Amino acid sequence: MTMQCRDARELLDSFIGEELLVETNHELLGHLAACPDCSAELDVRRRIRSGLKQAFRSSPHLQPRPRFTEEVTARLRASIQPARRRWRSRWLPIAASLLVLAGASNYFLRGRPSEVARLAAGDHQNCAVKFALPETPISLKEAAERFDPSYTQLETTPPDLVRTVAGTLHVADRHSCVFGGRRFGHVVFRLDDHLVSVLVTKDESAGASSEADSRQLAWLPRTNGLGMASLHTTGHIVYIVSDLQDSQFRTVAEALAQPASRLAALVAAYDSQTE
Amino acid sequence: MQDDAEGRQATWSGFEAEALPHVESLFRTAMWFERDRNEAEDLVQETLKQALESFHRYTPGTNCRAWLMSILHHVRSNRRRAKGRSPLVFEEADLLASTVPFVPPVPEQLTDADLLAALRRIPAQYQVVIVLSDVEELPYKEIATALSIPIGTVMSRLHRGRTLLRQELVRARGQVIPISADPERRRG
Numbered sequence: 503m504t505m506q507c508r509d510a511r512e513l514l515d516s517f518i519g520e521e522l523l524v525e526t527n528h529e530l531l532g533h534l535a536a537c538p539d540c541s542a543e544l545d546v547r548r549r550i551r552s553g554l555k556q557a558f559r560s561s562p563h564l565q566p567r568p569r570f571t572e573e574v575t576a577r578l579r580a581s582i583q584p585a586r587r588r589w590r591s592r593w594l595p596i597a598a599s600l601l602v603l604a605g606a607s608n609y610f611l612r613g614r615p616s617e618v619a620r621l622a623a624g625d626h627q628n629c630a631v632k633f634a635l636p637e638t639p640i641s642l643k644e645a646a647e648r649f650d651p652s653y654t655q656l657e658t659t660p661p662d663l664v665r666t667v668a669g670t671l672h673v674a675d676r677h678s679c680v681f682g683g684r685r686f687g688h689v690v691f692r693l694d695d696h697l698v699s700v701l702v703t704k705d706e707s708a709g710a711s712s713e714a715d716s717r718q719l720a721w722l723p724r725t726n727g728l729g730m731a732s733l734h735t736t737g738h739i740v741y742i743v744s745d746l747q748d749s750q751f752r753t754v755a756e757a758l759a760q761p762a763s764r765l766a767a768l769v770a771a772y773d774s775q776t777e
Numbered sequence: 778m779q780d781d782a783e784g785r786q787a788t789w790s791g792f793e794a795e796a797l798p799h800v801e802s803l804f805r806t807a808m809w810f811e812r813d814r815n816e817a818e819d820l821v822q823e824t825l826k827q828a829l830e831s832f833h834r835y836t837p838g839t840n841c842r843a844w845l846m847s848i849l850h851h852v853r854s855n856r857r858r859a860k861g862r863s864p865l866v867f868e869e870a871d872l873l874a875s876t877v878p879f880v881p882p883v884p885e886q887l888t889d890a891d892l893l894a895a896l897r898r899i900p901a902q903y904q905v906v907i908v909l910s911d912v913e914e915l916p917y918k919e920i921a922t923a924l925s926i927p928i929g930t931v932m933s934r935l936h937r938g939r940t941l942l943r944q945e946l947v948r949a950r951g952q953v954i955p956i957s958a959d960p961e962r963r964r965g
Binding site: 512515516519521547549550551553554555556557558559560561563564565566567570571574575577578579581582672674675692697 | 936
């Protein structure tokens with residue numbers, strides 16, 4: 503029985519998708535060879551299909567950032583490494599130094615934020631929140647090679663997942679970016695619908711900052727509606743920035759600034775699982 | 778311990794070879810539906826994380842992209858549910874799939890922007906199947922698995938969605954010409 507146009511039209515999409523049985527395929531091909539209308543219809547459907555595919559592949563809006571694949575790969579690779587080795591080889595020296603930096607974490611200081619602090623707040627808003635920086639961020643590895651070796655520490659510190667009583671922070675991105683002419687090492691965390699930035703930048707004032715005594719977590723005034731805290735190390739300032747409410751923000755900032763206690767808990771948990 | 782290390786390395790090698798080549802494709806699909814770069818990146822990251830954790834369930838040599846797309850849509854569906862938004866199921870709309878009024882002629886010149894804008898204007902449940910079928914070239918069976926719907930629903934949504942897409946392409950160019958979908962009737 504000869505295939506009718508109506509039947510052929512119903513099969514065209516399955517034909518294009520190579521979903522037809524061999525016999526049906528053969529029958530349809532016979533109809534198409536004899537029917538210019540259905541053949542033209544097939545061309546239209548193919549044109550739309552290939553056009554859509556091409557549009558997805560060429561639309562700039564739909565393409566990942568240049569370093570996205572590289573970053574995802576790095577995070578996944580890190581997640582499959584043995585936990586004990588990662589903690590001990592990378593975390594312990596960092597934890598030891600940050601333990602000193604954290605110091606008395608309930609130390610409060612209120613004052614006028616410095617220009618650098620305002621730039622950190624601006625970077626959080628324009629990079630983490632809006633993706634609106636004029637200069638494309640680069641990987642931490644590249645930033646370490648070109649600008650500051652210390653940025654490599656941010657590839658694994660803080661860890662991808664930080665549990666706090668306010669909720670669990672998940673890393674969304676790690677990179678280096680520039681805002682207002684200042685370069686930052688930038689780790690972006692997500693906490694529910696909020697973003698939390700850890701921003702590291704060089705401290706040219708060499709300990710002359712007005713924001714805090716060195717090596718203590720300092721609470722800065724909210725800037726552009728953002729909660730801010732800072733830590734000063736030798737040669738660097740670490741900012742923690744987020745739109746979280748004050749109480750949540752303090753909980754999160756303290757958790758980020760106290761890796762040693764968290765590390766101890768994690769190592770204990772790991773040991774109990776492996777014994 | 779050595780075996781563990783070798784096992785992890787073998788898993789990673791397999792995952793790197795089979796799954797990671799599809800990151801860009803996953804991102805494009807995620808970006809289309811999330812419309813937010815942060816959300817899309819997060820969705821892809823979570824998809825790959827879950828894929829890596831369950832990579833032992835993947836059968837080498839099968840369609841890894843389809844497997845990843847399936848995970849992506851499950852992750853997205855769960856997230857939407859957690860946020861209180863409805864899952865991507867619109868059974869009532871599916872009932873309309875067999876009542877396509879007409880298939881208009883498509884303009885000769887179609888730009889990428891025309892196609893994407895038209896696709897964006899049709900209901901989400903049709904966008905999903907069109908993207909998975911026409912862009913990602915997944916077989917019906919894989920689409921059905923990815924979206925947890927019967928193959929028949931995949932086919933009816935594709936039929937309805939493609940017709941709506943053509944209507945939108947014509948509408949955008951101001952060329953609405955109602956013509957019967959039935960070629961036998963068209964021929965009089």
